Amino acid sequence: MTTTAAPRPTGARSTPPNRDYFELSERAKAAGLMGRRVGTYMVRTASLALAFLGATAAMFALGSSPWQLAIGGVFGILFTQAAFLAHDSAHQQVFASGRRNEWFSRIVGNLVVGLSLAWWTRKHNKHHAHPNTIGKDGDIAGGVLVFVPGDEKGRTGFMGWLAKRQGWAFIPMLSLFAFVLHFEAISSVVKNRKMKHRVAEGLLVAIRLIGFPALAVAAMGPLWALAFLGVQFAVFGIYMGGSFAPNHKGMALLPEDLEVDYLRRQVLTSRNITGGRPMDWAMGGLNLQVEHHLFPRMPSSNLRKVRPLVKEFCAEKNIPYTETDLVTSYGIIIRYLNRVGLGYADPMDCPIVSQLRTGAPVRAA
Incomplete structure (x- = not known):
């Protein structure tokens, strides 16, 4: 690492901390780096769409074949790449219009990946506002794994055993990450009656989570489809979770009251x-x-x-x-x-x- x-260079003027970010952002703007890159994102979208079409054609061409496991891995990669695209759009990076970004992210995230934009946005915005801050960043909140020292106390039985070995279990457990994301999408749509565009979110997620497995069954039969989906879920979970984990895990944790x-x-x-x-x-x-x-x-x-x-x-x-x-x-x-x-x-x-x-x-x- x-x-x-x-x-600090000798003689440099001391800038108040609340001015530092403004100064840096002005340098980025002066370099012309804050403008939208719609063309670049449209090329990414078109390339990804062609890749999905190719993978789907291969899935139907192979029929009931062990090679379908490899195609399942390909779909796991493609779904993760689509999630990256939805992530950028949810951050308002694609279009100048907030509404266009929102719907682009909803279609790609909900319909293609099987996530809930509303759930993800709420969770991810809190993370960006308070990264690695104890009590404020949900990404380090207690769950199956323990990210904050002290949260491991009181764990007994299997959970206590797992906590002592959780580092080694981390990557294998990422294979279940896809299930968590799909579950949270369904749970949010069902429980959150105040969700923005709830009907649209629910419909898009339902089409994805019912339609894609049905497509697999039609292409290769139920048994190979089950194996195919198992590989797709594992690859998607490891790739998706493994792309986010290195960014903050093991970095400094900030106490909730620290300004x-x-x-x-x-x-x-x-x-x-x-x-x-x-x-x-x-x-x-x-x-x-x-x-x-x-x-x-x-x-x-x-x-x-x-x-x-x-x-x-x-x-x-x-x-x-x-x-x-x-x-x-x-x-x-x-x-x-x-x-x-x-x-x-x-x-x-x-x-x-x-x-x-x-x-x-x-x-x-």
């Missing part, structure tokens, strides 16, 4: 994944998590362009900027989860948090 932060300005809150809790443009495609731009959290409405294709500006600015302000490769990030996550599950008192003992509490200059940990 590399964490880059340089001392931190927007710039530092986003940078200190986010981790970039190296790998260049191939990784940009593989992770849908989520590998540039620091830049995405700073500029959630910036088109993902511009994140790599703004990265040098962000790194330079963080060096000027002596703010740690963290990036590492994908394999190393998972090593960090596994070790962190195991330490939390074993009840270590200080698995997230972070000098950064202590410095933020005292108001001392933030330095690389």
Whole structure:
């Protein structure tokens, strides 16, 4: 892992913390990186549509064949790529019109992927507002896995056994992530009577979750369809969950009562994944998590362009900027989860948090 932060140049003017983000955003605007890239997104959409058509044609051409398991894996990848597209649109990155972004995301997310836009938006907005903040970020809330030290207390039986080994169980458990996303979509539509466009959301999700399995049965019969769907669910869950996990897991956790300005809150809790443009495609731009959290409405294709500006600015302000490769990030996550599950008192003992509490200059940990 590399964490880059340089001392403030001698004689540099001290900018109040609440002005830092404004200064950085002005640099990004001056570089012309905040504008929409509709053409780029339409090419992505058309390419993805053609890939879905090709995979569907192959599914029907193969019939009852073991090769259908490979096609199931292909669909798992395509659904994840579609989720990346829905994610960007939900962040208002595609069109200038908020309404167009919303409906584009709803159609791609609900109809193609089988998610609920309303549920995801509510959850994801809270995460962006308070990343890795205890009590505010639902992504680190207690569940099957324990992300916050102390939450493992009181777990007995199987759950206690699992907590002590949760780091090793993390990646295998991601294979169930697709079930969680589909369940939350159904649950939200059924229970949330105040959901915006509830009927449309429910109809789109129902078409996807009933229609796609029916299509598989028609193409290959019930037994091969079951195996096909099992592979598709596992690949989708691991790929989808595995693209989000490296971005914050194992990074600094912020206490709920800690006051931190927007710039530092986003940078200190986010981790970039190296790998260049191939990784940009593989992770849908989520590998540039620091830049995405700073500029959630910036088109993902511009994140790599703004990265040098962000790194330079963080060096000027002596703010740690963290990036590492994908394999190393998972090593960090596994070790962190195991330490939390074993009840270590200080698995997230972070000098950064202590410095933020005292108001001392933030330095690389």
